[in-house]
Each structure stands twice: as C-alpha cells, then as structure tokens.
Amino acid sequence: MIGQLMNLKATELCLGLPGGAEANENLAKSAVGNKRGFSETVDFMVNLQSNKEGAVDLYKVVSASKEKALLKNPAKAQVVGWPPVRNYRKNIITQQKTSGKEEASSEKAENSGGGASGAALVKVSMDGAPYLRKVDLKMYKSYQDLSDALAKMFSSFTMGNYGAQGMIDFMNESKLIDLLNSSEYVPSYEDKDGDWMLVGDVPWEMFVESCKRLRMMKGSEAIGLAPRAMEKYCKNRS
Amino acid sequence: MSEDDEDQSPPSDLRSQPPPCSPNKSRNCISSSSSSQTFPDHVLENVLENVLQFLDSRCDRNAASLVCKLWWKVEALTRSEVFIGNCYALSPARLTQRFKRVRSLLLKGKPRFADFNLMPPDWGANFAPWVSTMAKAYPWLEKVDLKRMFVTDDDLALLAESFPGFKELVLVCCEGFGTSGIAVVANKCRKLKVLDLIESEVTDDEVDWISCFPEDVTSLESLAFDCVEAPINFKALEGLVARSPLLRKLRLNRFVSLEEVHRLLLGAPQLTSLGTGSFSQTHQSEQEPDYAAAFRACKSVVCLSGFRELMPEYLPAILPVCANLTSLNFSYANISPDMFKPIIHNCHKLQVFWALDSICDEGLQAVAATCKELRELRIFPFDPREDSEGPVSELGLQAISEGCRKLESVLYFCQRMTNAALVAISQNCPELTVFRLCIMGRHRPDHVTGKAMDEGFGAIVKNCKKLTRLAVSGLLTDQAFRYMGEYGKLIRTLSVAFAGDSDMALRHVLEGCPKLQKLEIRDSPFGDVALRSGMHRYYNMRFVWMSACSLSMGCCKDVARAMPNLVVEVIGSDDDDENREYVETLYMYRSLDGPRKDAPQFVTIL
Numbered sequence: 001m002i003g004q005l006m007n008l009k010a011t012e013l014c015l016g017l018p019g020g021a022e023a024n025e026n027l028a029k030s031a032v033g034n035k036r037g038f039s040e041t042v043d044f045m046v047n048l049q050s051n052k053e054g055a056v057d058l059y060k061v062v063s064a065s066k067e068k069a070l071l072k073n074p075a076k077a078q079v080v081g082w083p084p085v086r087n088y089r090k091n092i093i094t095q096q097k098t099s100g101k102e103e104a105s106s107e108k109a110e111n112s113g114g115g116a117s118g119a120a121l122v123k124v125s126m127d128g129a130p131y132l133r134k135v136d137l138k139m140y141k142s143y144q145d146l147s148d149a150l151a152k153m154f155s156s157f158t159m160g161n162y163g164a165q166g167m168i169d170f171m172n173e174s175k176l177i178d179l180l181n182s183s184e185y186v187p188s189y190e191d192k193d194g195d196w197m198l199v200g201d202v203p204w205e206m207f208v209e210s211c212k213r214l215r216m217m218k219g220s221e222a223i224g225l226a227p228r229a230m231e232k233y234c235k236n237r238s
Numbered sequence: 239m240s241e242d243d244e245d246q247s248p249p250s251d252l253r254s255q256p257p258p259c260s261p262n263k264s265r266n267c268i269s270s271s272s273s274s275q276t277f278p279d280h281v282l283e284n285v286l287e288n289v290l291q292f293l294d295s296r297c298d299r300n301a302a303s304l305v306c307k308l309w310w311k312v313e314a315l316t317r318s319e320v321f322i323g324n325c326y327a328l329s330p331a332r333l334t335q336r337f338k339r340v341r342s343l344l345l346k347g348k349p350r351f352a353d354f355n356l357m358p359p360d361w362g363a364n365f366a367p368w369v370s371t372m373a374k375a376y377p378w379l380e381k382v383d384l385k386r387m388f389v390t391d392d393d394l395a396l397l398a399e400s401f402p403g404f405k406e407l408v409l410v411c412c413e414g415f416g417t418s419g420i421a422v423v424a425n426k427c428r429k430l431k432v433l434d435l436i437e438s439e440v441t442d443d444e445v446d447w448i449s450c451f452p453e454d455v456t457s458l459e460s461l462a463f464d465c466v467e468a469p470i471n472f473k474a475l476e477g478l479v480a481r482s483p484l485l486r487k488l489r490l491n492r493f494v495s496l497e498e499v500h501r502l503l504l505g506a507p508q509l510t511s512l513g514t515g516s517f518s519q520t521h522q523s524e525q526e527p528d529y530a531a532a533f534r535a536c537k538s539v540v541c542l543s544g545f546r547e548l549m550p551e552y553l554p555a556i557l558p559v560c561a562n563l564t565s566l567n568f569s570y571a572n573i574s575p576d577m578f579k580p581i582i583h584n585c586h587k588l589q590v591f592w593a594l595d596s597i598c599d600e601g602l603q604a605v606a607a608t609c610k611e612l613r614e615l616r617i618f619p620f621d622p623r624e625d626s627e628g629p630v631s632e633l634g635l636q637a638i639s640e641g642c643r644k645l646e647s648v649l650y651f652c653q654r655m656t657n658a659a660l661v662a663i664s665q666n667c668p669e670l671t672v673f674r675l676c677i678m679g680r681h682r683p684d685h686v687t688g689k690a691m692d693e694g695f696g697a698i699v700k701n702c703k704k705l706t707r708l709a710v711s712g713l714l715t716d717q718a719f720r721y722m723g724e725y726g727k728l729i730r731t732l733s734v735a736f737a738g739d740s741d742m743a744l745r746h747v748l749e750g751c752p753k754l755q756k757l758e759i760r761d762s763p764f765g766d767v768a769l770r771s772g773m774h775r776y777y778n779m780r781f782v783w784m785s786a787c788s789l790s791m792g793c794c795k796d797v798a799r800a801m802p803n804l805v806v807e808v809i810g811s812d813d814d815d816e817n818r819e820y821v822e823t824l825y826m827y828r829s830l831d832g833p834r835k836d837a838p839q840f841v842t843i844l
Contacts, residue, residue: 079624079680079761080354080355080356081351081354081355081356081760082354082624082678082680082735082736083619083622083623083624083651083676083678084353084354084676084735085354085618085619085622085651086353086354086411086437087353087355088411088437088439088465089569089570089618089622090622092546092570093570093572093594093620093622095547096546096547096548096570096572123442123444125444132416132441132442132443132444133416133441133443134441134442
C-alpha cells in the first residue's frame with residue numbers, strides 16, 4: 001500500500017491532493033467539521049483520470065491514506081451518524097457495558113450521570129409544576145446555556161440574573177441576598193454527597209460532574225441553602 | 239418489533255381536484271349542478287358505497303378513486319384507514335376535508351436519516367396540528383400510529399379527551415412526551431386495546447402511570463413500554479395484568495426484574511408475545527424461583543424480546559418455549575456463541591431473528607442449521623464504531639443464505655464482506671425483498687480480492703427480482719449504480735452512503751428505477767447534474783434526502799423554481815462556512831399544500 005502511494009505520488013500531476021502531508025491536513029479538517037472536504041477531494045481525483053480502473057486504484061490510495069489518518073487520529077475520524085445505529089440502541093448497549101462493572105441496580109443505572117453513556121441526564125423539578133423534565137447537562141457549555149434552556153422549559157418563571165459569566169456572584173453578598181429574597185425561581189442542585197446547593201457555586205465542568213438532580217425553588221426558600229453553599233464554596237476554593 | 243417496517247403500497251395520491259368526467263360516463267357522473275341528480279345516481283352511489291367499503295388496500299383505493307367523480311366521492315366516504323407517509327405532504331385540513339369517516343391514521347414524520355443525528359433537533363413533524371384538527375373532525379377515531387413524530391403531553395391529553403372510542407396508540411421512534419402524557423391516555427381511554435411505545439424517548443415525569451389505568455377489567459391486548467426509562471409500580475402492573483384477560487403482548491422495561499417477570503408469567507400464561515425486563519438476578523437468595531417452569535407454563539409464547547442486562551446463566555430458562563418461537567430478539571444482549579448455540583438449536587420454527595454480532599459467524603451458522611423457516615434477519619453491532627473488530631463477516635451471512643432459503647429481509651452490520659458471498663446469497667435467496675448491508679468501515683473493498691463491491695451488489699439487484707428495499711455500503715463505483723438502474727425495477731427505497739464516483743451513478747438510479755419512492759444519500763460525490771437529471775421523477779417520489787454531497791444552492795433553487803409542488807428544504811450547518819454556495823443537506827418532498835409554516839430557523843425553504 002505504502003509502496004503504491006509513493007509511486008503514484010511520483011507520477012501524479014501536482015494539484016495538492018491526497019498523497020502527502022496536505023492530505024492529512026485536508027482529511028483532519030474534513031473529519032471534524034466540513035464533511036464535504038473528503039468528497040470534494042474525491043471529485044477532483046475522478047476528473048483527473050479517464051481510465052476507470054485507474055480511478056479505482058486511486059480510490060484505494062485515497063482510502064488508504066484516509067485510513068492512515070484514521071490510525072493517526074482515531075478520535076477525530078469518527079463521522080457523525082456512522083455506522084447508522086440509532087441512539088436508542090447505542091445507549092442500551094453502552095448501559096450494559098458500564099453496568100457490567102457495577103451492581104445491576106436500577107436506580108444507579110438510572111442516575112449514572114456522565115461516564116460511558118456520554119450523557120449527563122438529570123431530572124429537573126420545579127416547585128409547583130405538575131411534572132418533571134430531564135436535561136442532558138453535557139449539551140450545554142455554560143451556566144448561561146443551561147439557564148436559557150431551563151427558562152424555555154419552564155417558561156412561566158423568570159430566572160435570577162446570573163451576571164456576566166453565568167455564575168452567581170458569591171462575592172457580592174448584597175446581590176445574592178436580593179436574589180434570595182425575591183419571588184423569582186432559583187436553581188438548586190443535589191450534588192454527589194447528597195447536599196442541596198445553589199447552582200453556580202462551582203466552575204461549570206465541576207458542576208456537570210457532581211450534579212445529580214436539579215430543583216427550581218423560589219428564591220425565598222433557597223435562603224437556607226446559601227450559608228451551606230458559601231461554606232462549600234470556600235472549601236472548594238482553598 | 240417494527241423497526242423500519244416496509245410499506246405495503248405507494249402512498250395515497252391525494253390530488254386536490256377529482257379527475258374530470260369522461261364523456262362516456264357522463265350519465266353516471268354527478269355533475270356540478272345538483273338538479274341533474276336522478277334516482278339511478280343515488281342507487282349507484284349506495285351500491286358503490288357498499289362495495290367499496292370492502293376495499294382495504296390503499297393501492298386499490300387510490301386506483302378506485304381515480305375512476306370518476308362519483309367513485310372519488312364514495313371512496314372518500316368509505317375510507318376508514320388513512321396512511322400518510324410524510325406529514326408535510328398535505329395539511330390536516332385537507333385530510334379532514336376529503337375523508338369524512340376516518341377511524342385509523344398512520345402518520346410518519348421525520349426522515350429516517352434524522353435518527354443518526356444528521357439533522358438538528360426541533361426540525362418539526364409536530365403531531366399537534368393533526369390532533370387538534372382531527373379532534374373536531376373525527377370524534378370516532380380509534381387508532382393512531384405515529385412514526386418519528388414530535389408528540390407532546392398536551393397532544394396526548396387532547397387525544398385522550400377527544401376520542402371516546404379510542405382503541406390503539408402506537409408511537410414508534412417518537413419524542414416530546416413523558417410518562418405524564420401516557421398516564422392521561424391510560425386513564426381516559428377506557429376502550430384502550432393497544433398501547434405500544436416503541437423506541438421512543440419518554441421523559442420520566444415521576445408519574446405512576448401504570449396505576450392510572452381504570453380499576454375494572456380492561457380491554458388491553460398489547461402493552462409495550464420497554465423504551466420507558468423510568469421505574470414502574472410493579473404491584474400496579476401485576477394488578478393490571480390480572481384484570482386484562484385479553485392481554486397477549488407485553489413488553490416490559492428494564493426496571494422489571496427477573497423475579498417480577500416470573501410472577502407476571504405465572505399470572506398470565508395466555509401471553510403470545512413477551513418482552514422481558516432485566517434478565518438478571520439482583521438478590522442472591524437460597525431459593526431461586528423456577529424460571530423455566532414459568533416459561534414452560536406459557537404455551538402460547540411465540541415472540542420473545544428484551545433480555546436487557548442479561549446474566550447468561552439464566553438464559554436456559556427460555557428453553558421450554560424455544561420450540562414454539564417464531565420471533566426472537568436478542569439484539570440488546572451480548573451473547574457469546576457458546577451461550578447462544580444451545581438455545582437456537584431448539585428454535586425450529588423461527589421466522590424473525592434479531593441479534594448482536596457477538597454471536598459471531600459461528601452463531602449464524604447455528605441459525606442456518608436450525609432455522610429453516612427464517613424470513614427476517616437483523617444483526618446489529620455490539621461495538622458500533624467504524625474501526626471496531628467486527629466479529630461477523632461474509633461467512634455468517636452466506637451460511638444463513640445457504641440454510642435459510644426463504645429469507646426475505648436482511649439487515650446486516652459487519653466489517654468484512656466479499657463479492658463472491660453476495661453473489662452466492664443472491665442466488666440462494668430469491669425471495670429477498672429487503673437487503674440492507676452496512677459494511678461499517680467506509681469505502682471498504684472486498685476483503686479478499688481488494689476490488690470494489692460492485693459485482694456483489696450487482697448480483698443482488700439482478701437475481702433478487704423481488705427486491706424493493708436496498709441499502710448499500712463499502713467501496714462502490716458508478717458501476718454498482720449502473721446495475722441498480724438496470725435491474726432494480728422494483729426498488730422503492732434506496733439508501734446510499736459514501737459511495738459512487740460521479741453524477742452518473744445517481745443518474746443511473748433516477749433514470750432506471752421507476753418505482754423509486756424514497757431516496758436517501760449521504761457523503762457521496764453527486765452534484766447538480768445528477769439532481770437535475772431526476773426532475774421528471776420527483777413528483778412521483780415521497781422524498782429525496784441528500785446530505786454532504788456536492789449540490790450547489792443555485793441548482794437547488796432552480797429545481798424549486800421549476801417544480802412548484804415540491805418543497806425544497808435546505809438545512810445548513812451551524813458553522814460559518816465560507817463556501818456558502820454548497821448545500822449541506824437537501825431534503826425535498828412533494829406537497830399539496832405548499833411549504834410548511836412551522837420550519838425552524840435552520841431550515842431554508844427555497
């Protein structure tokens with residue numbers, strides 16, 4: 001294969017197509033976002049060759065070099081939606097792969113947030129709403145994203161102002177007190193230790209890892225959380 | 239198990255105007271001036287009504303409706319079952335205007351490739367406008383069957399309240415609702431016979447929906463909730479099963495343990511179809527229930543599925559029912575060949591078999607040796623990645639073809655295939671109507687000869703003369719498509735991915751396959767020339783999907799302009815592509831009522 005590559009490269013009219021470093025660059029780019037990159041490349045290749053058999057050989061070269069790229073960057077080369085297996089089925093198999101290691105307890109399997117399944121599903125309840133929702137925390141990149149999504153979901157309430165970075169400004173005590181005194185809803189979450197905390201006290205990634213469940217409570221009710229939240233916050237910082 | 243069931247006949251040709259009367263039939267046609275309605279017309283209408291009500295097949299009904307205005311009118315009055323293959327092909331109002339006495343609706347929404355994350359969520363296919371229109375027009379509606387639709391809890395609530403005689407709800411690959419919606423249906427639909435939730439995403443609203451079924455004896459015949467990822471109240475379920483004497487099909491979710499399944503089986507030996515919950519023992523007790531005895535008591539079970547969280551040592555419990563099984567679904571269970579062979583050895587009557595590739599070629603050979611009645615085979619990958627090991631190959635599939643000559647439908651995921659095997663398969667199984675082969679590594683050639691898979695797929699289309707559905711994969715040149723165009727005269731559904739060299743490939747198919755209805759293509763080098771070459775076909779097709787091909791915006795606009803009854807949707811990516819001229823995803827379909835009004839922002843309708 002590699003021998004073939006070298007030969008073809010020597011005889012090839014140079015249009016900067018697969019067969020070298022540029023190929024890997026092209027392919028790497030195509031694998032991540034621009035799926036078209038590869039097929040455009042293929043188009044060019046075919047137009048070069050009028051001999052059909054030649055085209056097939058070039059295909060092998062192209063796929064060989066692509067496979068080399070795959071071996072180099074296995075993570076990048078996974079294409080969206082291929083092989084065509086539905087998420088439903090994929091999730092079930094993944095669940096089994098992980099639950100083989102732990103006890104097959106239904107509750108645990110239910111709440112196994114991140115990890116192998118790739119989704120961090122947590123239940124979101126809101127005081128006064130008739131039923132729950134579920135969100136996948138991994139779908140959001142920041143507190144602001146999550147805040148927007150929750151606002152849409154429970155559109156009858158208003159979220160407290162999160163400030164520029166989407167995190168509750170713990171340093172600004174008066175702002176915090178205002179929020180907690182209002183009748184607006186404030187999101188709280190149950191962390192890995194089973195404690196209920198105010199959302200926004202830790203960096204986003206840490207939050208995704210430790211959040212087991214979300215609850216939208218009225219600001220006035222959440223006052224009780226604040227001191228404990230402050231305590232944990234200080235502990236996490238030091 | 240209804241994963242991608244094949245349609246029986248082409249979709250309804252819902253034209254807005256009935257055909258004009260031909261002069262020879264003018265005596266019997268109802269003309270627009272009502273004064274010419276004479277006695278013989280009334281009689282004819284009544285006679286027709288009595289006759290047409292026996293027509294079931296929608297193919298026949300569509301043909302009958304085209305005879306003349308009278309037949310059109312009477313057919314519309316007597317059609318009780320309506321199939322709509324694309325929810326955007328017409329508006330709900332048009333449905334209710336034409337058909338007045340509908341009792342059953344089958345409605346399909348999103349295109350299939352949406353299942354593989356090739357489309358952003360919230361694309362559409364909302365059930366809401368349909369249910370609200372039908373609530374007023376069809377108070378006697380009995381059955382709703384939805385596939386890939388977005389259904390909310392409110393929709394379900396409206397459904398439950400509006401149709402007092404409602405009997406069957408089937409939701410396949412749907413989403414948008416939760417257990418609270420199910421609870422309303424369970425509670426308010428007193429005549430409910432079928433509640434089947436299949437591969438749908440159901441949010442856990444922490445509602446005990448099983449307890450919402452009415453207290454007295456129910457009419458339940460089928461209850462499937464294996465996709466509901468929420469614990470259920472087992473005591474309530476046991477009670478429900480006990481007061482449902484007509485219950486034949488029960489598919490449990492993984493929150494029902496093996497011991498609980500055992501108790502249910504003892505109380506419901508009349509079951510014909512069982513989806514087990516979790517097939518594992520959670521508590522180690524001294525006295526283990528005799529699972530085999532429970533299964534032995536179920537003399538009527540012919541269909542088994544489930545087996546989630548399987549502990550292989552419990553698998554032999556199903557041995558007593560194996561000899562009766564016509565359908566077996568192991569596709570959620572990682573079963574090795576050694577565990578598998580003793581089981582399959584007894585399944586002589588098996589017609590439908592789904593499994594994971596963990597059974598290996600060895601397991602497939604065992605199937606071939608025993609299951610001579612096999613009609614449908616589906617082998618899914620345990621490790622669905624492009625560069626996975628691939629425990630099955632052409633050997634397994636070829637063995638099946640040699641042992642199971644009545645094979646009609648194949649879905650096979652593998653990593654290695656040869657042309658020779660496909661040729662053999664095409665010769666061994668002339669009854670094949672569905673052939674879907676997914677060689678998971680892209681552009682993989684014949685692993686023995688290194689050649690493209692053209693000859694293999696060519697043999698399939700040539701020798702399997704009844705083929706209506708084909709999905710191709712592996713390294714394919716234009717030649718493969720030339721074969722498809724030449725021999726694939728009955729093909730209605732075609733799926734293509736990472737295949738072909740040039741526009742000619744797609745042209746072969748568009749020009750050569752007269753029955754083509756559904757075309758889905760991804761990541762293949764087909765461009766404007768190919769798209770234009772099919773313009774004479776698009777009104778006769780249900781949809782065309784092309785993503786990551788080489789289509790330009792200009793060409794898509796031309797097609798949209800030239801074909802006013804075709805809705806041309808372009809779905810761009812989120813990224814800011816400098817090369818805006820190229821179309822990322824094209825999804826186009828015929829429509830009687832013009833472009834939809836609920837398209838999200840990321841969809842551009844040309």
